[in-house]
Amino acid sequence: MTSLVEVARHLPSTEPVAALQEPLGLNDLQLRRFTRLYGLDQICKAPEESETELLLAAARGLDSLRGNEHRVRYVVRGKGLRTTAPYPHSPLQRVRDELGLGHARGFGVADHGCATGLLAIDVCDTLLSADGDPEAMALILTGEKTFTPFTQWVTDVSIMGEGTAAVLVRAGGERDRMLGYASRIYGRADGVIDMNAEVAADARKIYQDVLAEVVLAAVTEAGLELDDIDLLLPHNVNRVSWTVAADNLGIPKRKLFMDNLPRTGHCFCADPFINYRSVVDGGVLRPGDRYLMTSVGLGQTFAAMVFQH
Template identity: 50%
Template sequence: MTAIEEVATFVPAARTPIGDLTGPGGLGPTDVRVFQRYFGLREVARDPDGGLTHLLRAAADGLTGLRGREDRIRYLIHARTVESAQPYPVCAVEEVRDGLGLDGAMAFTVTQHACASGLLAVDLAGRLLAQDGDPAARALVLSGEKAFTADVRTIPETSAMGEASAAALVRLDGRTDRVLSYATRTEGRFHLGRRLPERLAEQFRAEYFDRLAGVVRAAVRRAGLRLADLAVILPHNVNRHSWIRLCQVLPFPVDRVLLTNVPLLGHCFCADPFLNYRTAVEAGQLRRGDRYLMASVGLGATFSAMVLQH
Protein backbone atom coordinates (compact mmCIF):
# COMPACT_ATOMS: atom_id res chain seq x y z
CA MET A 1 0.00 0.00 0.00
CA THR A 2 1.44 3.35 -1.06
CA ALA A 3 2.58 5.49 1.84
CA ILE A 4 3.82 9.03 2.23
CA GLU A 5 6.95 8.84 4.34
CA GLU A 6 7.50 12.55 4.89
CA VAL A 7 6.21 15.91 3.73
CA ALA A 8 8.23 19.11 3.79
CA THR A 9 7.09 22.54 2.68
CA PHE A 10 8.49 25.91 1.76
CA VAL A 11 6.46 29.03 2.45
CA PRO A 12 8.22 32.23 1.39
CA ALA A 13 7.97 35.25 3.68
CA ALA A 14 6.61 37.78 1.17
CA ARG A 15 2.89 38.40 0.79
CA THR A 16 0.78 40.30 -1.73
CA PRO A 17 -2.58 41.66 -0.55
CA ILE A 18 -5.57 40.55 -2.60
CA GLY A 19 -6.32 44.21 -3.31
CA ASP A 20 -3.04 44.46 -5.24
CA LEU A 21 -4.11 41.81 -7.76
CA THR A 22 -6.31 44.17 -9.74
CA GLY A 23 -5.70 45.39 -13.26
CA PRO A 24 -5.79 43.89 -16.77
CA GLY A 25 -6.39 40.15 -16.56
CA GLY A 26 -6.70 40.40 -12.79
CA LEU A 27 -9.41 41.03 -10.25
CA GLY A 28 -12.04 43.76 -10.47
CA PRO A 29 -13.28 45.81 -7.49
CA THR A 30 -16.29 43.51 -7.01
CA ASP A 31 -14.01 40.46 -7.00
CA VAL A 32 -11.75 42.00 -4.35
CA ARG A 33 -14.70 42.92 -2.16
CA VAL A 34 -16.18 39.40 -2.35
CA PHE A 35 -12.84 37.59 -2.10
CA GLN A 36 -12.01 39.46 1.11
CA ARG A 37 -15.46 39.43 2.64
CA TYR A 38 -16.76 35.96 1.81
CA PHE A 39 -14.00 33.86 0.29
CA GLY A 40 -11.65 34.37 3.22
CA LEU A 41 -8.83 35.39 0.88
CA ARG A 42 -6.65 38.13 2.38
CA GLU A 43 -3.18 37.81 0.88
CA VAL A 44 -1.16 35.38 -1.22
CA ALA A 45 2.36 34.04 -0.74
CA ARG A 46 5.00 35.33 -3.13
CA ASP A 47 8.63 34.44 -3.66
CA PRO A 48 9.73 37.52 -5.61
CA ASP A 49 13.45 36.77 -5.61
CA GLY A 50 13.30 33.07 -6.43
CA GLY A 51 12.56 31.14 -9.59
CA LEU A 52 10.75 27.83 -9.96
CA THR A 53 13.83 25.73 -9.30
CA HIS A 54 14.43 27.58 -6.03
CA LEU A 55 10.80 27.16 -5.01
CA LEU A 56 10.89 23.39 -5.51
CA ARG A 57 14.37 22.88 -4.15
CA ALA A 58 13.55 24.78 -0.96
CA ALA A 59 10.77 22.32 -0.16
CA ALA A 60 12.89 19.26 -0.99
CA ASP A 61 15.73 20.55 1.18
CA GLY A 62 13.40 20.30 4.17
CA LEU A 63 13.08 16.51 3.87
CA THR A 64 15.16 14.90 6.59
CA GLY A 65 14.63 11.47 5.06
CA LEU A 66 16.24 12.41 1.78
CA ARG A 67 19.73 13.29 2.96
CA GLY A 68 22.14 10.41 2.54
CA ARG A 69 19.52 8.34 0.72
CA GLU A 70 19.52 10.14 -2.61
CA ASP A 71 20.35 6.92 -4.42
CA ARG A 72 17.01 5.47 -3.37
CA ILE A 73 14.97 7.99 -5.36
CA ARG A 74 13.69 6.29 -8.51
CA TYR A 75 11.19 8.92 -9.62
CA LEU A 76 11.13 12.68 -9.26
CA ILE A 77 7.71 13.95 -10.25
CA HIS A 78 6.75 17.61 -10.45
CA ALA A 79 2.98 17.87 -10.15
CA ARG A 80 1.94 20.98 -12.04
CA THR A 81 -1.23 22.91 -12.74
CA VAL A 82 0.15 24.63 -15.84
CA GLU A 83 2.23 22.95 -18.51
CA SER A 84 5.86 23.84 -18.05
CA ALA A 85 6.77 26.94 -20.01
CA GLN A 86 10.52 27.35 -19.92
CA PRO A 87 12.89 28.02 -22.80
CA TYR A 88 14.56 24.80 -23.97
CA PRO A 89 16.72 23.30 -22.53
CA VAL A 90 15.86 24.87 -19.15
CA CYS A 91 13.89 22.35 -17.12
CA ALA A 92 13.24 22.99 -13.43
CA VAL A 93 12.57 19.38 -12.48
CA GLU A 94 15.86 18.29 -14.06
CA GLU A 95 17.69 21.14 -12.32
CA VAL A 96 16.25 19.99 -9.00
CA ARG A 97 17.22 16.39 -9.74
CA ASP A 98 20.78 17.40 -10.59
CA GLY A 99 21.04 19.81 -7.67
CA LEU A 100 19.89 17.20 -5.16
CA GLY A 101 22.17 14.54 -6.67
CA LEU A 102 19.30 12.20 -7.53
CA ASP A 103 21.35 10.54 -10.22
CA GLY A 104 19.20 7.42 -10.43
CA ALA A 105 15.88 9.22 -10.64
CA MET A 106 13.67 9.51 -13.68
CA ALA A 107 12.47 13.13 -13.60
CA PHE A 108 9.24 14.20 -15.22
CA THR A 109 6.16 16.38 -14.85
CA VAL A 110 2.46 15.58 -14.66
CA THR A 111 -0.03 18.31 -15.49
CA GLN A 112 -3.02 16.48 -16.89
CA HIS A 113 -5.20 16.98 -13.82
CA ALA A 114 -4.25 20.65 -13.39
CA CYS A 115 -4.46 21.57 -9.68
CA ALA A 116 -5.48 17.99 -8.85
CA SER A 117 -2.20 16.68 -10.31
CA GLY A 118 -0.60 16.50 -6.86
CA LEU A 119 -2.84 13.62 -5.85
CA LEU A 120 -2.41 12.07 -9.29
CA ALA A 121 1.38 12.19 -8.79
CA VAL A 122 1.16 10.39 -5.43
CA ASP A 123 -1.03 7.70 -6.98
CA LEU A 124 1.28 7.39 -9.99
CA ALA A 125 4.37 7.23 -7.78
CA GLY A 126 2.81 4.39 -5.83
CA ARG A 127 1.96 2.50 -9.02
CA LEU A 128 5.47 2.90 -10.44
CA LEU A 129 7.10 1.81 -7.18
CA ALA A 130 4.75 -1.18 -6.97
CA GLN A 131 5.66 -2.20 -10.50
CA ASP A 132 9.36 -2.04 -9.62
CA GLY A 133 8.79 -3.94 -6.39
CA ASP A 134 11.81 -2.56 -4.53
CA PRO A 135 10.81 -1.75 -0.92
CA ALA A 136 13.85 0.50 -0.46
CA ALA A 137 12.97 2.66 -3.46
CA ARG A 138 11.31 6.04 -3.07
CA ALA A 139 9.61 8.61 -5.28
CA LEU A 140 9.78 12.32 -4.63
CA VAL A 141 6.68 14.31 -5.52
CA LEU A 142 7.14 18.07 -5.77
CA SER A 143 4.40 20.66 -6.10
CA GLY A 144 4.25 24.44 -6.30
CA GLU A 145 4.52 26.95 -9.13
CA LYS A 146 5.28 30.53 -9.97
CA ALA A 147 2.30 32.80 -10.49
CA PHE A 148 4.19 34.47 -13.28
CA THR A 149 1.48 35.74 -15.63
CA ALA A 150 -1.86 37.46 -15.10
CA ASP A 151 -3.63 34.30 -16.26
CA VAL A 152 -2.25 32.26 -13.38
CA ARG A 153 -2.33 34.91 -10.66
CA THR A 154 -6.08 34.60 -10.26
CA ILE A 155 -8.95 32.31 -11.18
CA PRO A 156 -11.95 34.43 -12.16
CA GLU A 157 -14.73 34.43 -9.55
CA THR A 158 -12.86 31.79 -7.58
CA SER A 159 -9.41 32.37 -6.14
CA ALA A 160 -5.99 33.98 -6.14
CA MET A 161 -2.84 31.94 -6.58
CA GLY A 162 0.02 31.75 -4.11
CA GLU A 163 3.63 30.69 -4.41
CA ALA A 164 4.54 28.03 -1.87
CA SER A 165 5.78 24.51 -2.41
CA ALA A 166 5.76 21.00 -1.00
CA ALA A 167 7.87 17.87 -1.28
CA ALA A 168 6.44 14.46 -0.47
CA LEU A 169 8.55 11.36 -0.14
CA VAL A 170 6.53 8.37 -1.34
CA ARG A 171 7.30 4.72 -0.68
CA LEU A 172 5.83 1.40 -1.72
CA ASP A 173 4.67 0.50 1.74
CA GLY A 174 5.00 1.87 5.20
CA ARG A 175 3.34 2.73 8.46
CA THR A 176 3.23 6.50 8.03
CA ASP A 177 0.42 8.13 6.10
CA ARG A 178 -0.77 5.13 4.15
CA VAL A 179 -2.94 5.80 1.10
CA LEU A 180 -6.20 3.95 1.71
CA SER A 181 -8.01 5.03 -1.45
CA TYR A 182 -8.02 7.44 -4.36
CA ALA A 183 -10.97 8.59 -6.44
CA THR A 184 -10.74 10.88 -9.43
CA ARG A 185 -13.10 11.92 -12.17
CA THR A 186 -12.33 14.05 -15.21
CA GLU A 187 -15.12 15.86 -17.06
CA GLY A 188 -13.44 16.47 -20.41
CA ARG A 189 -16.13 18.75 -21.78
CA PHE A 190 -14.74 21.42 -19.47
CA HIS A 191 -11.24 21.10 -20.95
CA LEU A 192 -11.05 24.78 -21.91
CA GLY A 193 -10.61 25.57 -18.24
CA ARG A 194 -10.78 29.28 -17.52
CA ARG A 195 -11.75 29.97 -21.15
CA LEU A 196 -15.00 28.01 -21.09
CA PRO A 197 -17.86 29.58 -23.06
CA GLU A 198 -20.57 30.89 -20.74
CA ARG A 199 -22.93 27.96 -21.35
CA LEU A 200 -20.31 25.43 -20.25
CA ALA A 201 -19.06 27.67 -17.44
CA GLU A 202 -22.59 27.68 -16.08
CA GLN A 203 -22.69 23.88 -16.26
CA PHE A 204 -19.35 23.65 -14.48
CA ARG A 205 -20.57 25.90 -11.68
CA ALA A 206 -23.81 23.94 -11.45
CA GLU A 207 -22.03 20.57 -11.26
CA TYR A 208 -19.00 21.55 -9.20
CA PHE A 209 -20.27 20.66 -5.75
CA ASP A 210 -21.99 17.41 -6.72
CA ARG A 211 -18.91 16.24 -8.66
CA LEU A 212 -16.52 17.07 -5.83
CA ALA A 213 -18.85 15.55 -3.25
CA GLY A 214 -19.04 12.48 -5.49
CA VAL A 215 -15.30 11.78 -5.46
CA VAL A 216 -15.08 12.54 -1.74
CA ARG A 217 -17.81 9.99 -1.02
CA ALA A 218 -16.26 7.48 -3.44
CA ALA A 219 -12.82 7.75 -1.83
CA VAL A 220 -14.31 7.36 1.65
CA ARG A 221 -16.37 4.37 0.54
CA ARG A 222 -13.38 2.68 -1.14
CA ALA A 223 -11.42 3.13 2.08
CA GLY A 224 -14.16 1.24 3.88
CA LEU A 225 -15.06 4.29 5.94
CA ARG A 226 -17.86 6.75 6.52
CA LEU A 227 -17.49 10.52 6.25
CA ALA A 228 -17.77 10.77 10.02
CA ASP A 229 -14.60 8.65 10.33
CA LEU A 230 -12.48 11.42 8.82
CA ALA A 231 -10.55 13.41 11.40
CA VAL A 232 -9.96 16.25 8.97
CA ILE A 233 -10.21 17.20 5.32
CA LEU A 234 -7.11 18.80 3.83
CA PRO A 235 -8.54 20.84 0.96
CA HIS A 236 -7.33 22.90 -1.92
CA ASN A 237 -7.22 26.52 -0.80
CA VAL A 238 -9.39 28.03 -3.52
CA ASN A 239 -11.66 29.79 -1.06
CA ARG A 240 -13.50 29.31 2.21
CA HIS A 241 -16.96 29.84 0.76
CA SER A 242 -16.83 26.88 -1.63
CA TRP A 243 -15.88 24.56 1.22
CA ILE A 244 -18.75 25.81 3.34
CA ARG A 245 -21.10 24.96 0.49
CA LEU A 246 -19.45 21.59 -0.13
CA CYS A 247 -19.82 20.74 3.55
CA GLN A 248 -23.54 21.44 3.26
CA VAL A 249 -23.77 19.09 0.28
CA LEU A 250 -21.80 16.22 1.83
CA PRO A 251 -22.72 16.87 4.76
CA PHE A 252 -19.54 17.32 6.83
CA PRO A 253 -18.66 19.73 9.67
CA VAL A 254 -16.81 22.68 8.18
CA ASP A 255 -14.71 23.06 11.33
CA ARG A 256 -13.02 19.78 10.36
CA VAL A 257 -11.86 21.22 7.03
CA LEU A 258 -8.47 22.86 7.44
CA LEU A 259 -9.03 26.34 6.03
CA THR A 260 -6.49 28.30 8.06
CA ASN A 261 -4.13 28.69 5.11
CA VAL A 262 -6.72 30.19 2.75
CA PRO A 263 -6.28 33.78 4.01
CA LEU A 264 -2.53 33.42 4.55
CA LEU A 265 -1.26 31.73 1.38
CA GLY A 266 -3.98 31.64 -1.27
CA HIS A 267 -4.37 28.71 -3.66
CA CYS A 268 -0.87 27.33 -4.17
CA PHE A 269 -1.54 25.26 -7.30
CA CYS A 270 -1.03 21.52 -6.58
CA ALA A 271 0.67 22.09 -3.24
CA ASP A 272 -2.37 22.96 -1.10
CA PRO A 273 -3.20 19.53 0.39
CA PHE A 274 0.45 18.98 1.31
CA LEU A 275 0.86 22.46 2.79
CA ASN A 276 -2.30 21.82 4.79
CA TYR A 277 -0.95 18.43 5.89
CA ARG A 278 2.06 20.11 7.49
CA THR A 279 -0.17 22.68 9.15
CA ALA A 280 -2.42 19.93 10.53
CA VAL A 281 0.53 17.96 11.90
CA GLU A 282 2.16 21.02 13.46
CA ALA A 283 -1.16 22.08 15.01
CA GLY A 284 -1.73 18.63 16.48
CA GLN A 285 -4.85 18.10 14.37
CA LEU A 286 -3.63 14.74 13.10
CA ARG A 287 -2.99 11.99 15.61
CA ARG A 288 -1.53 8.58 15.02
CA GLY A 289 -4.13 6.38 13.33
CA ASP A 290 -6.36 9.26 12.21
CA ARG A 291 -7.95 8.86 8.81
CA TYR A 292 -8.03 12.03 6.71
CA LEU A 293 -8.84 13.11 3.19
CA MET A 294 -6.98 15.27 0.72
CA ALA A 295 -9.11 16.88 -1.97
CA SER A 296 -8.45 19.02 -4.99
CA VAL A 297 -10.08 20.18 -8.21
CA GLY A 298 -8.25 21.02 -11.41
CA LEU A 299 -9.68 23.20 -14.14
CA GLY A 300 -10.26 21.13 -17.19
CA ALA A 301 -11.96 19.61 -15.10
CA THR A 302 -10.73 16.95 -12.68
CA PHE A 303 -12.17 16.24 -9.24
CA SER A 304 -9.96 14.16 -6.93
CA ALA A 305 -9.94 12.86 -3.38
CA MET A 306 -7.51 10.64 -1.51
CA VAL A 307 -8.01 9.03 1.89
CA LEU A 308 -4.94 8.37 4.03
CA GLN A 309 -4.21 7.10 7.51
CA HIS A 310 -1.72 8.99 9.64
Protein backbone atom coordinates in the same frame (compact mmCIF):
# COMPACT_ATOMS: atom_id res chain seq x y z
CA MET B 1 0.16 0.36 -0.42
CA THR B 2 1.96 3.70 -0.67
CA SER B 3 2.70 5.88 2.35
CA LEU B 4 3.99 9.40 2.89
CA VAL B 5 7.53 9.28 4.26
CA GLU B 6 7.70 13.04 4.75
CA VAL B 7 6.15 16.24 3.46
CA ALA B 8 7.96 19.59 3.39
CA ARG B 9 6.79 22.96 2.15
CA HIS B 10 8.10 26.38 1.23
CA LEU B 11 5.90 29.42 1.80
CA PRO B 12 7.38 32.65 0.41
CA SER B 13 6.51 36.06 1.79
CA THR B 14 3.00 37.31 1.10
CA GLU B 15 1.25 40.26 -0.47
CA PRO B 16 -2.23 41.46 0.52
CA VAL B 17 -4.94 40.88 -2.05
CA ALA B 18 -5.55 44.64 -2.16
CA ALA B 19 -1.98 45.16 -3.44
CA LEU B 20 -2.75 42.80 -6.33
CA GLN B 21 -5.87 44.66 -7.47
CA GLU B 22 -4.13 46.74 -10.12
CA PRO B 23 -1.73 44.01 -11.41
CA LEU B 24 -4.62 41.56 -11.78
CA GLY B 25 -7.04 44.15 -13.13
CA LEU B 26 -9.65 43.53 -10.43
CA ASN B 27 -12.52 45.96 -10.04
CA ASP B 28 -13.73 46.98 -6.57
CA LEU B 29 -16.55 44.42 -6.59
CA GLN B 30 -14.14 41.57 -7.39
CA LEU B 31 -11.75 42.74 -4.68
CA ARG B 32 -14.53 42.71 -2.08
CA ARG B 33 -15.67 39.28 -3.25
CA PHE B 34 -12.20 37.76 -2.85
CA THR B 35 -11.54 39.30 0.56
CA ARG B 36 -14.89 39.54 2.35
CA LEU B 37 -16.76 36.61 0.83
CA TYR B 38 -14.07 34.17 -0.28
CA GLY B 39 -11.80 34.69 2.73
CA LEU B 40 -8.57 35.47 0.86
CA ASP B 41 -6.26 37.94 2.58
CA GLN B 42 -2.57 37.26 1.88
CA ILE B 43 -1.14 35.58 -1.24
CA CYS B 44 2.28 33.87 -1.35
CA LYS B 45 4.46 35.66 -3.89
CA ALA B 46 8.17 35.29 -4.59
CA PRO B 47 9.10 37.79 -7.33
CA GLU B 48 12.83 37.20 -6.79
CA GLU B 49 12.67 33.38 -6.76
CA SER B 50 12.54 31.17 -9.84
CA GLU B 51 10.38 28.06 -9.97
CA THR B 52 13.52 25.97 -9.55
CA GLU B 53 14.40 27.86 -6.38
CA LEU B 54 10.87 27.51 -5.03
CA LEU B 55 10.85 23.75 -5.56
CA LEU B 56 14.37 23.32 -4.18
CA ALA B 57 13.44 25.24 -1.03
CA ALA B 58 10.63 22.76 -0.35
CA ALA B 59 12.69 19.66 -1.20
CA ARG B 60 15.59 20.73 1.00
CA GLY B 61 13.23 20.69 3.94
CA LEU B 62 12.95 16.89 3.70
CA ASP B 63 15.09 15.52 6.51
CA SER B 64 14.36 11.95 5.34
CA LEU B 65 15.93 12.63 1.95
CA ARG B 66 19.40 13.40 3.28
CA GLY B 67 21.48 10.24 3.27
CA ASN B 68 18.76 8.36 1.39
CA GLU B 69 19.25 9.86 -2.05
CA HIS B 70 20.25 6.44 -3.42
CA ARG B 71 16.80 5.08 -2.54
CA VAL B 72 14.95 7.57 -4.75
CA ARG B 73 13.92 5.90 -8.02
CA TYR B 74 11.66 8.62 -9.41
CA VAL B 75 11.43 12.40 -9.26
CA VAL B 76 7.95 13.40 -10.38
CA ARG B 77 6.66 16.88 -11.11
CA GLY B 78 2.93 17.16 -10.33
CA LYS B 79 1.96 20.13 -12.52
CA GLY B 80 -1.26 22.09 -12.47
CA LEU B 81 -0.17 23.62 -15.77
CA ARG B 82 1.22 21.83 -18.80
CA THR B 83 3.97 24.40 -19.21
CA THR B 84 5.59 25.96 -16.14
CA ALA B 85 8.80 27.40 -17.61
CA PRO B 86 9.89 28.66 -21.04
CA TYR B 87 11.67 26.15 -23.28
CA PRO B 88 14.36 24.83 -22.95
CA HIS B 89 14.45 25.38 -19.16
CA SER B 90 13.38 22.41 -17.02
CA PRO B 91 12.92 23.14 -13.31
CA LEU B 92 12.36 19.43 -12.70
CA GLN B 93 15.71 18.38 -14.14
CA ARG B 94 17.58 21.19 -12.40
CA VAL B 95 16.05 20.29 -9.02
CA ARG B 96 16.83 16.61 -9.56
CA ASP B 97 20.46 17.37 -10.31
CA GLU B 98 20.84 19.90 -7.47
CA LEU B 99 19.59 17.30 -4.98
CA GLY B 100 22.04 14.66 -6.19
CA LEU B 101 19.29 12.54 -7.73
CA GLY B 102 20.66 12.30 -11.26
CA HIS B 103 20.29 8.52 -11.16
CA ALA B 104 16.52 8.77 -10.69
CA ARG B 105 14.03 8.89 -13.54
CA GLY B 106 12.46 12.32 -13.82
CA PHE B 107 9.15 13.12 -15.49
CA GLY B 108 6.15 15.37 -15.19
CA VAL B 109 2.48 14.52 -14.72
CA ALA B 110 -0.11 17.03 -15.91
CA ASP B 111 -3.61 17.38 -17.42
CA HIS B 112 -5.49 16.96 -14.12
CA GLY B 113 -5.01 20.64 -13.32
CA CYS B 114 -4.60 21.29 -9.61
CA ALA B 115 -5.68 17.70 -8.88
CA THR B 116 -2.45 16.42 -10.46
CA GLY B 117 -0.61 16.29 -7.13
CA LEU B 118 -2.89 13.48 -5.98
CA LEU B 119 -2.57 11.81 -9.39
CA ALA B 120 1.22 11.88 -8.96
CA ILE B 121 0.91 9.90 -5.71
CA ASP B 122 -1.23 7.32 -7.49
CA VAL B 123 1.30 7.07 -10.33
CA CYS B 124 4.15 6.58 -7.85
CA ASP B 125 2.08 3.95 -6.04
CA THR B 126 1.90 1.97 -9.29
CA LEU B 127 5.60 2.39 -10.11
CA LEU B 128 6.93 1.60 -6.63
CA SER B 129 4.66 -1.43 -6.26
CA ALA B 130 5.92 -2.79 -9.59
CA ASP B 131 9.58 -2.22 -8.62
CA GLY B 132 9.35 -4.71 -5.79
CA ASP B 133 12.01 -2.94 -3.71
CA PRO B 134 10.55 -2.11 -0.28
CA GLU B 135 13.26 0.52 0.29
CA ALA B 136 12.61 2.44 -2.95
CA MET B 137 11.14 5.93 -2.78
CA ALA B 138 9.79 8.62 -5.09
CA LEU B 139 10.00 12.39 -4.71
CA ILE B 140 6.99 14.42 -5.84
CA LEU B 141 7.36 18.17 -6.43
CA THR B 142 4.29 20.45 -6.44
CA GLY B 143 3.56 24.15 -6.70
CA GLU B 144 4.27 26.59 -9.51
CA LYS B 145 5.41 30.03 -10.53
CA THR B 146 2.68 32.43 -11.67
CA PHE B 147 4.72 33.71 -14.58
CA THR B 148 1.89 34.56 -17.01
CA PRO B 149 -1.40 36.48 -16.58
CA PHE B 150 -3.33 33.23 -17.14
CA THR B 151 -1.66 31.61 -14.13
CA GLN B 152 -2.17 34.44 -11.64
CA TRP B 153 -5.86 33.96 -10.90
CA VAL B 154 -8.93 31.98 -11.81
CA THR B 155 -11.57 34.54 -12.77
CA ASP B 156 -13.91 35.19 -9.83
CA VAL B 157 -12.87 31.90 -8.17
CA SER B 158 -9.44 32.26 -6.53
CA ILE B 159 -6.03 33.96 -6.64
CA MET B 160 -2.97 31.78 -7.17
CA GLY B 161 -0.03 31.67 -4.77
CA GLU B 162 3.54 30.47 -5.20
CA GLY B 163 3.86 28.14 -2.21
CA THR B 164 5.47 24.77 -2.98
CA ALA B 165 5.57 21.32 -1.41
CA ALA B 166 7.81 18.28 -1.72
CA VAL B 167 6.43 14.84 -0.93
CA LEU B 168 8.57 11.77 -0.34
CA VAL B 169 6.64 8.50 -0.75
CA ARG B 170 7.43 4.79 -0.51
CA ALA B 171 5.66 1.47 -0.99
CA GLY B 172 4.48 0.04 2.32
CA GLY B 173 5.13 1.79 5.58
CA GLU B 174 3.17 2.05 8.81
CA ARG B 175 2.43 5.78 8.89
CA ASP B 176 0.39 8.03 6.59
CA ARG B 177 -0.73 5.07 4.48
CA MET B 178 -2.85 5.82 1.42
CA LEU B 179 -6.13 3.88 1.80
CA GLY B 180 -8.23 5.04 -1.13
CA TYR B 181 -8.19 7.26 -4.21
CA ALA B 182 -10.83 8.44 -6.65
CA SER B 183 -10.78 10.88 -9.55
CA ARG B 184 -13.31 11.98 -12.15
CA ILE B 185 -12.85 14.05 -15.31
CA TYR B 186 -15.80 15.92 -16.77
CA GLY B 187 -13.88 17.84 -19.43
CA ARG B 188 -15.41 19.46 -22.49
CA ALA B 189 -15.17 17.84 -25.90
CA ASP B 190 -13.47 20.96 -27.28
CA GLY B 191 -10.77 20.83 -24.59
CA VAL B 192 -11.40 24.39 -23.36
CA ILE B 193 -10.34 24.89 -19.74
CA ASP B 194 -10.01 28.68 -19.45
CA MET B 195 -12.75 30.06 -17.22
CA ASN B 196 -14.72 32.06 -19.76
CA ALA B 197 -18.41 32.66 -18.99
CA GLU B 198 -19.58 29.46 -20.67
CA VAL B 199 -16.97 27.21 -19.03
CA ALA B 200 -17.58 28.82 -15.64
CA ALA B 201 -21.32 28.18 -15.95
CA ASP B 202 -20.68 24.52 -16.82
CA ALA B 203 -18.32 24.16 -13.88
CA ARG B 204 -20.77 25.66 -11.39
CA LYS B 205 -23.49 23.24 -12.47
CA ILE B 206 -21.51 20.12 -11.66
CA TYR B 207 -18.96 21.26 -9.08
CA GLN B 208 -20.61 20.32 -5.80
CA ASP B 209 -22.19 17.08 -7.04
CA VAL B 210 -18.96 15.74 -8.55
CA LEU B 211 -16.86 16.84 -5.58
CA ALA B 212 -19.20 14.90 -3.30
CA GLU B 213 -19.01 11.95 -5.70
CA VAL B 214 -15.21 11.65 -5.57
CA VAL B 215 -15.04 12.20 -1.82
CA LEU B 216 -17.52 9.39 -1.21
CA ALA B 217 -15.83 7.15 -3.80
CA ALA B 218 -12.41 7.56 -2.14
CA VAL B 219 -13.87 6.91 1.30
CA THR B 220 -15.64 3.79 0.02
CA GLU B 221 -12.45 2.48 -1.61
CA ALA B 222 -10.73 2.93 1.75
CA GLY B 223 -13.39 0.69 3.31
CA LEU B 224 -14.69 3.53 5.49
CA GLU B 225 -17.75 5.67 6.03
CA LEU B 226 -17.62 9.46 5.78
CA ASP B 227 -18.10 9.70 9.56
CA ASP B 228 -14.82 7.77 9.95
CA ILE B 229 -12.86 10.68 8.45
CA ASP B 230 -11.33 12.78 11.20
CA LEU B 231 -10.03 15.66 9.09
CA LEU B 232 -10.45 17.02 5.58
CA LEU B 233 -7.49 18.80 3.94
CA PRO B 234 -8.85 20.71 0.94
CA HIS B 235 -7.36 22.74 -1.85
CA ASN B 236 -7.36 26.40 -0.81
CA VAL B 237 -9.68 27.74 -3.48
CA ASN B 238 -12.19 29.86 -1.52
CA ARG B 239 -14.25 29.78 1.67
CA VAL B 240 -17.67 29.71 0.01
CA SER B 241 -17.13 26.58 -2.10
CA TRP B 242 -15.92 24.61 0.92
CA THR B 243 -18.67 25.84 3.24
CA VAL B 244 -21.24 24.63 0.72
CA ALA B 245 -19.36 21.34 0.16
CA ALA B 246 -19.20 20.61 3.89
CA ASP B 247 -22.93 21.25 4.22
CA ASN B 248 -23.73 19.03 1.23
CA LEU B 249 -21.64 16.17 2.58
CA GLY B 250 -22.76 16.63 6.17
CA ILE B 251 -19.17 17.21 7.34
CA PRO B 252 -18.90 19.21 10.59
CA LYS B 253 -17.00 22.46 10.08
CA ARG B 254 -14.55 21.43 12.82
CA LYS B 255 -13.27 18.66 10.51
CA LEU B 256 -12.55 21.08 7.66
CA PHE B 257 -9.06 22.62 7.81
CA MET B 258 -9.20 26.07 6.24
CA ASP B 259 -6.56 27.95 8.26
CA ASN B 260 -4.16 28.41 5.33
CA LEU B 261 -6.70 29.83 2.90
CA PRO B 262 -6.27 33.46 4.03
CA ARG B 263 -2.49 33.03 4.40
CA THR B 264 -1.38 31.57 1.08
CA GLY B 265 -3.94 31.79 -1.71
CA HIS B 266 -4.49 28.78 -3.96
CA CYS B 267 -1.06 27.20 -4.54
CA PHE B 268 -1.94 24.85 -7.41
CA CYS B 269 -1.24 21.16 -6.60
CA ALA B 270 0.62 21.99 -3.38
CA ASP B 271 -2.43 22.98 -1.30
CA PRO B 272 -3.32 19.64 0.34
CA PHE B 273 0.34 19.03 1.22
CA ILE B 274 0.80 22.54 2.60
CA ASN B 275 -2.26 21.89 4.76
CA TYR B 276 -0.89 18.50 5.83
CA ARG B 277 2.30 20.14 7.09
CA SER B 278 0.24 22.63 9.10
CA VAL B 279 -1.94 20.04 10.85
CA VAL B 280 1.06 17.83 11.68
CA ASP B 281 3.15 20.71 12.99
CA GLY B 282 0.19 22.04 14.95
CA GLY B 283 -0.63 18.69 16.55
CA VAL B 284 -4.09 18.65 14.98
CA LEU B 285 -3.53 15.30 13.26
CA ARG B 286 -3.09 12.46 15.76
CA PRO B 287 -1.72 8.92 15.25
CA GLY B 288 -4.42 6.69 13.78
CA ASP B 289 -6.53 9.58 12.43
CA ARG B 290 -8.02 9.08 8.97
CA TYR B 291 -7.80 12.17 6.81
CA LEU B 292 -8.88 13.06 3.30
CA MET B 293 -7.09 15.27 0.78
CA THR B 294 -9.11 16.78 -2.06
CA SER B 295 -8.43 18.95 -5.07
CA VAL B 296 -10.15 20.18 -8.22
CA GLY B 297 -8.42 21.23 -11.43
CA LEU B 298 -9.35 23.35 -14.43
CA GLY B 299 -10.88 21.12 -17.06
CA GLN B 300 -13.27 19.80 -14.41
CA THR B 301 -10.98 17.17 -12.88
CA PHE B 302 -11.93 16.17 -9.33
CA ALA B 303 -9.87 14.01 -6.97
CA ALA B 304 -9.86 12.77 -3.38
CA MET B 305 -7.43 10.57 -1.46
CA VAL B 306 -7.75 8.98 1.99
CA PHE B 307 -4.82 8.39 4.36
CA GLN B 308 -4.33 7.08 7.87
CA HIS B 309 -1.81 8.95 9.99
